[in-house]
Amino acid sequence: MLLHIVARGRIGRSPEAELVDRYLGRIAWPTRVTELPDRGGRVPPLGGHARRVMLDETGDALPSRAFAERLGRWRDDGVREARFELGAADGFSEVERAEADLLLSLGRATWPHLLARAMLAEQLFRATSILAGHPYHREG
Numbered sequence: 001m002l003l004h005i006v007a008r009g010r011i012g013r014s015p016e017a018e019l020v021d022r023y024l025g026r027i028a029w030p031t032r033v034t035e036l037p038d039r040g041g042r043v044p045p046l047g048g049h050a051r052r053v054m055l056d057e058t059g060d061a062l063p064s065r066a067f068a069e070r071l072g073r074w075r076d077d078g079v080r081e082a083r084f085e086l087g088a089a090d091g092f093s094e095v096e097r098a099e100a101d102l103l104l105s106l107g108r109a110t111w112p113h114l115l116a117r118a119m120l121a122e123q124l125f126r127a128t129s130i131l132a133g134h135p136y137h138r139e140g
Contacts, residue, residue: 001075003124004032006043007086009113011035016114023121027128038088050081051101054092055116059103065139068127070102075131084120086113 003024011017024031034044046052051074062070074082084104085092097103106119129136 001071001079002030002032002081003027003071003128004034004044004081004083005086005117005120006034006036006083007113007117008036008038008088009086010037011114011117014114016118019118020121023118023125026125028132029128031124046083047081049079050083051079052099053082053084053102053104054097054100055084055086055106055120056092056097056100056103057105057108057110058097059105061105061107064123064126065130067104067123068130071124071127072131084124086116086120089113 005020011020020033024033036043071082085100087096092100106116106123111119126136
């Protein structure tokens, strides 16, 4: 299953970009990052057998194991792409939120977009590590 991050804003060459690359590079699953300008730009079409996840402050703050289980269930159900969308500074509209398969929160604090992207990449690595039985994740 493709793990696809679609993010508004350019990350450029930055410490956050290095973190994103580091974590995505460790994932055995296929990954892709698509950057869009803050406004406009062409959003890649979402094919069939895909799930749309929006990072949103109103979303569910899933524990890492629950997030991993969700990804594993989607993979096992034949989902081809799990798309993770990070919006512009004003977030997503109510219409967009209603179209999402999952609203995901990285906690109740507000995070800069570049850090949120790095945190998402780490959680994707953590989730795939949990599913693979790798000892990276420790609970308790």
